[in-house]
Amino acid sequence: xxxxxxxxxxxxxxxxxxxxxxxxxxxxxxxxxxxxxxxxxxxxxxxxxxxxxxxxxxxxxxxxxxxxxxxxxxxxxxxxxxxxxxxxxxxxxxxxxxxxxxxxxxxxxxxxxxxxxxxxxxxxxxxxxxxxxxxxxxxxxxxxxxxxxxxxxxxxxxxxxxx
Amino acid sequence: xxxxxxxxxxxxxxxxxxxxxxxxxxxxxxxxxxxxxxxxxxxxxxxxxxxxxxxxxxxxxxxxxxxxxxxxxxxxxxxxxxxxxxxxxxxxxxxxxxxxxxxxxxxxxxxxxxxxxxxxxxxxxxxxxxxxxxxxxxxxxxxxxxxxxxxxxxxxxxxxxxxxxxxxxxxxxxxxxxxxxxxxxxxxxxxxxxxxxxxxxxxxxxxxxxxxxxxxxxxxxxxxxxxxxxxxxxxxxxxxxxxxxxxxxxxxxxxxxxxxxxxxxxxxxxxxxxxxxxxxxxxxxxxxxxxxxxxxxxxxxxxxxxxxxxxxxxxxxxxxxxxxxxxxxxxxxxxxxxxxxxxxxxxxxxxxxxxxxxxxxxxxxxxxxxxxxxxxxxxxxxxxxxxxxxxxxxxxxxxxxxxxxxxxxxxxxxxxxxxxxxxxxxxxxxxxxxxxxxxxxxxxxxxxxxxxxxxxxxxxxxxxxxxxxxxxxxxxxxxxxxxxxxxxxxxxxxxxxxxxxxxxxxxxxxxxxxxxxxxxxxxxxxxxxxxxxxxxxxxxxxxxxxxxxxxxxxxxxxxxxxxxxxxxxxxx
Numbered sequence: 001x002x003x004x005x006x007x008x009x010x011x012x013x014x015x016x017x018x019x020x021x022x023x024x025x026x027x028x029x030x031x032x033x034x035x036x037x038x039x040x041x042x043x044x045x046x047x048x049x050x051x052x053x054x055x056x057x058x059x060x061x062x063x064x065x066x067x068x069x070x071x072x073x074x075x076x077x078x079x080x081x082x083x084x085x086x087x088x089x090x091x092x093x094x095x096x097x098x099x100x101x102x103x104x105x106x107x108x109x110x111x112x113x114x115x116x117x118x119x120x121x122x123x124x125x126x127x128x129x130x131x132x133x134x135x136x137x138x139x140x141x142x143x144x145x146x147x148x149x150x151x152x153x154x155x156x157x158x159x160x161x162x163x
Numbered sequence: 164x165x166x167x168x169x170x171x172x173x174x175x176x177x178x179x180x181x182x183x184x185x186x187x188x189x190x191x192x193x194x195x196x197x198x199x200x201x202x203x204x205x206x207x208x209x210x211x212x213x214x215x216x217x218x219x220x221x222x223x224x225x226x227x228x229x230x231x232x233x234x235x236x237x238x239x240x241x242x243x244x245x246x247x248x249x250x251x252x253x254x255x256x257x258x259x260x261x262x263x264x265x266x267x268x269x270x271x272x273x274x275x276x277x278x279x280x281x282x283x284x285x286x287x288x289x290x291x292x293x294x295x296x297x298x299x300x301x302x303x304x305x306x307x308x309x310x311x312x313x314x315x316x317x318x319x320x321x322x323x324x325x326x327x328x329x330x331x332x333x334x335x336x337x338x339x340x341x342x343x344x345x346x347x348x349x350x351x352x353x354x355x356x357x358x359x360x361x362x363x364x365x366x367x368x369x370x371x372x373x374x375x376x377x378x379x380x381x382x383x384x385x386x387x388x389x390x391x392x393x394x395x396x397x398x399x400x401x402x403x404x405x406x407x408x409x410x411x412x413x414x415x416x417x418x419x420x421x422x423x424x425x426x427x428x429x430x431x432x433x434x435x436x437x438x439x440x441x442x443x444x445x446x447x448x449x450x451x452x453x454x455x456x457x458x459x460x461x462x463x464x465x466x467x468x469x470x471x472x473x474x475x476x477x478x479x480x481x482x483x484x485x486x487x488x489x490x491x492x493x494x495x496x497x498x499x500x501x502x503x504x505x506x507x508x509x510x511x512x513x514x515x516x517x518x519x520x521x522x523x524x525x526x527x528x529x530x531x532x533x534x535x536x537x538x539x540x541x542x543x544x545x546x547x548x549x550x551x552x553x554x555x556x557x558x559x560x561x562x563x564x565x566x567x568x569x570x571x572x573x574x575x576x577x578x579x580x581x582x583x584x585x586x587x588x589x590x591x592x593x594x595x596x597x598x599x600x601x602x603x604x605x606x607x608x609x610x611x612x613x614x615x616x617x618x619x620x621x622x623x624x625x626x627x628x629x630x631x632x633x634x635x636x637x638x639x640x641x642x643x644x645x646x647x648x649x650x651x652x653x654x655x656x657x658x659x660x661x662x663x664x665x666x667x668x669x670x671x672x673x674x675x676x677x678x679x680x681x682x683x684x685x686x687x688x689x690x691x692x693x694x695x696x697x698x699x700x701x702x703x704x705x706x707x708x709x710x711x712x713x714x715x716x717x718x719x720x721x722x723x724x725x726x727x728x729x730x731x732x733x734x735x
Binding site: 010014017018021025055058059062063065066068069070071072163 | 282283286287290291292294311345346347348469470471474475478
């Protein structure tokens with residue numbers, strides 16, 4: 001099952017490599033990984049999406065917790081949560097394609113953020129399936145380049161992951 | 164206000180940490196530190212002949228004393244040579260601090276002479292590693308390193324020290340922090356009271372309980388509490404290879420150790436139990452055999468300081484995270500207060516069954532009139548040392564024989580590489596023990612394969628006068644490899660012969676030690692006595708043992724706990 005694990009990490013050199021190393025060393029899967037400092041500059045927040053049985057996920061969270069630089073973590077998929085991923089796509093856009101792409105971008109609530117005579121660059125945020133859906137809708141033949149941020153997530157409601 | 168250079172701060176921190184000996188080998192990036200070492204006499208340095216030897220020495224000391232060992236090496240090859248030793252300590256949760264020189268900060272990343280990314284290289288085999296980015300941080304980093312290494316589930320910590328951090332030209336205020344606080348590291352101080360109560364209730368209700376104890380009992384200094392609890396409960400106890408000595412082996416309630424080469428009765432009792440109380444062990448594959456067939460009728464209570472060890476391979480019904488000594492203490496008082504008593508009738512029936520298993524097999528081997536059996540060497544050593552020696556071992560058949568036939572009644576005396584299985588561990592580990600416990604008898608039980616993996620340390624033994632006794636069970640082959648080849652590869656002995664063995668007697672003598680060869684059965688005891696009588700000499704006892712002996716019992720691969728070979732021909 002797919003899980004989103006959100007980690008507060010000491011913002012120190014080498015901390016990220018410990019997390020990544022742990023996944024490969026123990027044969028766990030990383031599907032996406034995002035990391036950036038938080039409003040507290042001593043902390044980074046890392047979000048990793050992974051798949052595995054309940055037993056494997058339990059081991060992943062326990063092993064992550066054992067890392068000295070991991071301050072706190074939560075499995076967001078255990079409760080209601082919001083997940084978002086940002087995508088930038090370069091699309092071939094000439095002739096009648098231009099209007100068609102514009103319509104599709106509007107339907108997906110994306111934005112065209114850069115334009116040339118033959119290319120549109122589209123920005124789209126949402127959960128991972130929505131981004132997949134957009135690529136499907138415009139058709140892979142027109143896609144010149146895709147870059148995705150990986151998943152970020154946060155719990156719904158009062159629940160917060162902080163010190 | 165005292166101003167010190169980084170190198171002086173490092174040595175001063177070791178003094179303040181109470182470190183008496185460090186084991187190491189100098190080199191370019193560590194020379195400022197070695198100079199600081201030279202200008203004081205509180206911290207004594209033992210110069211080994213290979214850095215791996217230094218780590219195993221520190222490890223041997225740590226296992227015998229329960230305190231952290233300390234290693235000092237230079238960058239590059241000095242640091243990478245410690246990796247096997249660090250991995251050995253990591254797998255067995257041994258507290259240790261390894262101080263590594265590093266090229267100057269300005270050169271890092273430039274493929275400088277003797278540069279290795281030691282933080283990266285060591286990462287998968289350390290509990291944590293730290294690098295020094297400013298000389299002023301040194302005292303705090305040293306304090307942190309020992310704190311992390313020795314608390315919670317212990318383990319090795321590497322400290323990487325670029326050369327410019329220790330330069331004598333810059334001096335800083337020295338402050339040794341008394342306390343360390345790490346917001347992200349808070350090992351449990353006690354177990355969950357509700358879970359402990361539940362565990363005690365289950366123990367009282369169990370009809371066929373068995374205690375399965377591991378190295379965590381020794382690391383957690385909880386042998387006394389464990390022994391008390393087991394005696395109160397009157398139930399059988401088995402322990403892992405790493406747990407040897409956590410409960411007196413000569414006691415009636417002790418079934419010997421369990422797992423791949425464990426006793427018949429221990430493995431049978433585990434398989435047929437209805438409740439397993441696991442204390443400080445981790446259901447390792449060498450213990451459980453096939454996990455899906457593991458102890459089908461047993462519920463499991465698992466006490467461990469490391470939550471990740473619980474339900475990793477075998478699910479626990481009642482997990483208890485906490486230090487084993489504190490948890491056992493609580494269990495003892497609950498058992499004492501409890502109105503329930505263990506079911507005596509059920510327990511008597513359980514013991515009757517166990518005694519039948521004991522009578523059926525127990526530990527036995529066939530003796531011979533003309534060849535020396537490795538098992539009888541160990542039994543003779545046990546008798547001659549009154550079971551009181553510190554015994555280190557290498558890895559292979561000799562290790563299993565030593566663990567099976569030397570009956571340890573005390574913890575911290577059986578010292579072996581259980582998790583990683585590192586050949587070459589035994590001699591330097593014995594040296595680390597002897598250096599710190601000069602009055603104690605220290606035996607290194609080894610084989611002609613393993614001993615050659617760190618034989619150079621005989622020179623260190625000469626330099627520091629470390630009169631350990633090396634008992635070389637010489638079967639002229641890599642015995643355990645050969646045994647597997649006999650059992651699984653139709654005796655195709657691929658690369659398992661040790662041809663062109665050295666003359667170990669002359670070798671020992673060339674290092675200034677004594678060598679004794681034993682190849683006749685009638686010489687065994689008299690010559691072992693002779694060796695042990697030489698209190699101030701390192702004696703290399705080269706014993707020619709049966710070349711065809713196998714270690715039994717041996718669990719059948721992919722079977723359950725109870726599927727075992729009891730000899731070359733009997734399978735149960």
